[in-house]
Amino acid sequence: MKLNGLKEEWDELPQKGIFPEDIKLRMWDVVASATINKRRNIYRSVMAACAVLLISLAGFQFYFGFQSVKTAGVVTQTYPQDIRLIRLSDGTRVWVNENTQIEYPEKFADNERIIKLKGEAFFEVARDTTRPFIISSGNIKTTVLGTSFDVKAYGNIAEVNVRTGKVKVESSQNAVFLERGYAAIFVPKENIVQKRKALVIDPEWKNSLIDVDGLSLEAVIEKLKTNHGFTFKYASEDLKKLQVKGTLDTRQGVPELLQTIAFALEITIKPVGNDTYVVSR
Template identity: 25%
Template structure:
């Protein structure tokens, strides 16, 4: 067994067993690397750096012609502008080329400084930290492009696939995500974007998010604009942009568990506060209705269904809010 505790980043990248783990090619029952990672928390940063390189370069195990590799690396080094700081990963990439042959890295190395594309071809989510501290969890088969000038005046990225963003707050430099025909603009919050060829959705976890179309209406600085709050989402499908609720709203405060002959108006107010979702109903219409129940792990929609069934009412999601329709209680 190799002594992985003595490995540096380059050693991990060149190790076939490590590469197979990162790329999801190990048998399902092989838990060596997760166990090793847990036992060596001080090596986390090094492992993440090695993981990023393996995923980006996607090396295979075919031998390359040494002379071809040597000439290619030399050409890249000669092409680098003398004013540009040498690429810190050049030595590692050259080692990978010796293992994997010429490939995607040759194109990547010639990108302008600061401009890059992160691709997750593995079967597991991949965590990425941007220059300002913003954290992105990139889902499998997803792609994130980071602007060359990220963080200078604006913070801009573009997404294909799915990612969860935890954005560091900076009111002076908005964070923009371009996905399909939709732009998501935030100052600092957390949210998930799913972008496919025919559908884009933005679901908010915390904070406030603004979304709008990339195409603008004539005479307007921005196209149709929509403000999203926690547990709300915008869905753009077939050129239609609508606001609704996420499929499974999460609790923002302590769970609502017990009600004993509690006025229904209070029940709705407590649910509204717990989930951060506005619940609209006629106060006078339901003032004489009471509700008794104990909730455990039911979803918000299950709770609403139970309450409405008890008082002979119904609910509907309209424009990211919940509307209750019911008759007077007697």
């Protein structure tokens, strides 16, 4: 493949302006280098790794801002096949499903935590009894102090499913209180929410991303081994202690997952046959 053709393929990846220019240039340099050296199999795995670099690199949060009179905020928009995990200023973690928009302040107010959601997201809310966490999502409002739950809000379709803790869900006409294993369903004709048994409390799409932030390389590899069969060898013991930041996309295969880790940590992970890999500097 010619370099121009590869550049066109790279540009088609779902970056959608979420990468800073310096990171995009670094990723493209790696892809171009692999291609110039005629490593067709390698550059495809590098492209896969770079495509998910957003959720693998430490210390980066990519967003475009919206300004208000009182505070600056963040808008995150996802696209088809684009699932992300974001961390809010209070420690709350949010898995954002594809085709979803979420708005939140860079720093929450002293008396409340308010965000807006269009689409679907799974929340693990950091507990704070002095500041309720409020999600405005179309026809419903969800209020919690600290819990985990899934919220869907697509037009007149609105639903909240609770995995842990207690949640209050309101429409303009009524309110229901939910605990683990229950859901609130919005009924458009009556403009009310109804309490029901939840069919799903841990959505399958959320499991596409695993949070490895702060784990050692050894711990991350062991976590991956629970669902994938492979052998991993270390050139030196100190490599086991390297700290991984961010999130891994499990929709990739083992080679792509390991390439993502290698790129983020600036190390080398090579296959040596029979599903065995060796890591070195």
